[in-house]
Amino acid sequence: MTNFIPVFPLGIVVYPAEKLNLHIFEPRYKQLITDCFAEAKPFGIPTVLENGVNEMGTLVEITEVVEVYDDGKMDIKTKGLQVFKMLELIKEIPEKLYSGAIVTYPENNMRQNNVMMAEIVLLVRELHRLLNIEKDFKKQDNELLSYDIAHHIGLPVKEEYVLHGLLLEAQRLKFIKNHLKKVIPVIANTESLKKKIQLNGHFRELGGFNF
Template structure:
């Protein structure tokens, strides 16, 4: 299935199911949001990486216009629906300030492994412990998917975009597990180094080496 959607390119990756709050201040996007809200239609957020609009993005729906300022600026709440692939960018639309795109929607396979997801969640807990941060995912661990946790594990923008381009839940889980297997030991090593540096200059209570008889 292909269709035309208005687009709001941003230097972020939005995942399906994600709740995203946006402050709308540019004239073209104030127009886009007003029209989408009035017509109850979604719009697309294609990712912008290194100043280039990428092929993939996420269709989002407006959940609420939370505040409208005197100058027309808005605070809105949105929710990611599904991933799209851009087939053609329409940079200029008659009588519109914003751009659009003709897009298709890749099929997504929900073949995730609960065991593998538990390992991912366990790795995230270890990561957060090392970073001394706490996160509330709002839903139970048994319900969590790769997209639910991806923003909470230190992926950079390019890595988040790579995850967006995986259309099987099992592959997304494996991607996150590989990332954690790389990052957590590195952080643990840094933590040990930090403790070592703290001890420098302090009196050390160490046992002497015992030579064998």
């Protein structure tokens, strides 16, 4: 299926089911949000990388307009709906300040893999322990999907975008697992080095070598 949607390009990756709060201040996007909210229509957030609008994005719905300020700026809450692929960017729409796009919605497999997710959850918790972070995903472990944890494992935006383009849950989980397997040893070694440096100059109780 293809259709036309208004687009709000941003330098972030938004995933399906993700909740995203936005402060809207540019005139073109104030108009976009006003139009979409009045008509109960979603809009697209394609990812901007290296000063260009990329083809993959996520359709989002406005769940709440939290506040509208005197100057027309607004705070809104949104939720990701589904992944889209942009076929054509339409920079100018008659009588509108914002742009749009012709998009298609590729089939996106979201079938859970509890065995692989169990491994990943252990790795994520180890990563967060090393970083002294506590994260509540507000779901049981067996309910988690790749999208639920993708923003919480230290992926650069470029790699988040690569993950966004994977349309099988098993592929996304493998991508996440490979990332965690690479990054955790690096952080663990950094922690060991930090502790070693902190010990320098302190009185240390060390046993001598027995010949």
